[in-house]
Amino acid sequence: MKQCDFIFMLTRNDRTVPDAARHVETACKAGIRHIGFKDVGLPFTALRDLTRQIRAGSASIYLEVVSLDRESEIRSVEAAVDLGVDYLLGGTHVEDVVRLLEDSKIRYYPFPGRIVGHPSILMGSTSDIVASARTLAAYSGVHGLDLLAYRSANDGPSLIKAVCSAIDKPVIIAGSVDRPERIEAIRKGGAAGFTVGTSALDGRFPGGGPNLDDQLAAIAGFAG
Template structure:
């Protein structure tokens, strides 16, 4: 299962994202993501270039639950040339904007709400959304399982896994090894961690970002 380190806190790219890369560059993290909120376009362009120069796969996750803003994020992803675009629910319009690129698209399953984002939807709703996304041509889904409001997170993961053959990424509010192990057993292909590393939740008695991330990288 892949670990995707998100350079984000509270669903915003951290303002010192470039400095953070200097701090963690030698940890061997091979999947790194960010959002187009919290940093200006020039910083995002430099950030993406730096991540690719590190040899890592890049991800941009859509934050907005409003159509026009979400599609603006899609255009940003296309302009940057990220490897993967995560989030959003306007599948057909997003795929049209990504046509001709090599970007893999992983839309949200369920109903994302608010900011930071929560997830509404039962396992049946999640499964139906996953099937719809894959049928439309998406490479998989982005599932905010641990921000669920209507169901047990792992029930949602298992429902999504049973519904699709593509990539299943679980994002948001993952704070420890027990959750990560449970996600692996439920069939997730990848998980993201951002805020939990920056606020010290992964290793409560450790003081540096490197200390937070090192055990996760080693899983």
């Protein structure tokens, strides 16, 4: 079974936390090499500082878009380009985003399926979501997908397997990855990585203490 990338998100309930900079320091000392934040919760100047801090810690930088309207998403994409992040996760306005990222080196992983609300929820049947995944993966400017498998009414492990087997691009599982069993299902399903934010910050994972450094070590161990 291949290893999945553990992407530590500096977020709680789909918002970047005010003390994100402190958590970056902890994560980098723990050897975490994939760190991200959301497009809501902190002003742009603070996100710029976070980007510099993560880069200095030799980690890849992920920005996940949770804004649902087109105008907000475009502003977030423009911010991602300005910040120089490595990966742009989420969002739903794919044609607009592909065009905006055309001259950048950012790797783009949009949400398949229909996304509603905040925190984001994935709507639709497994077949609908797989069809959406195939459509998105056909874009040359789409490098992978950001799947809210555990924010769906569908069976999470089955949905992960269905989407990963339907496309030939990497899939990251985001949202409510809050226990070892879900990480195991993500790995078995063929996903390339997964994000954890709230659960790590709140000390929910077993196998480690409640402190963030212990949580990060435990989650990294479950990732393989």
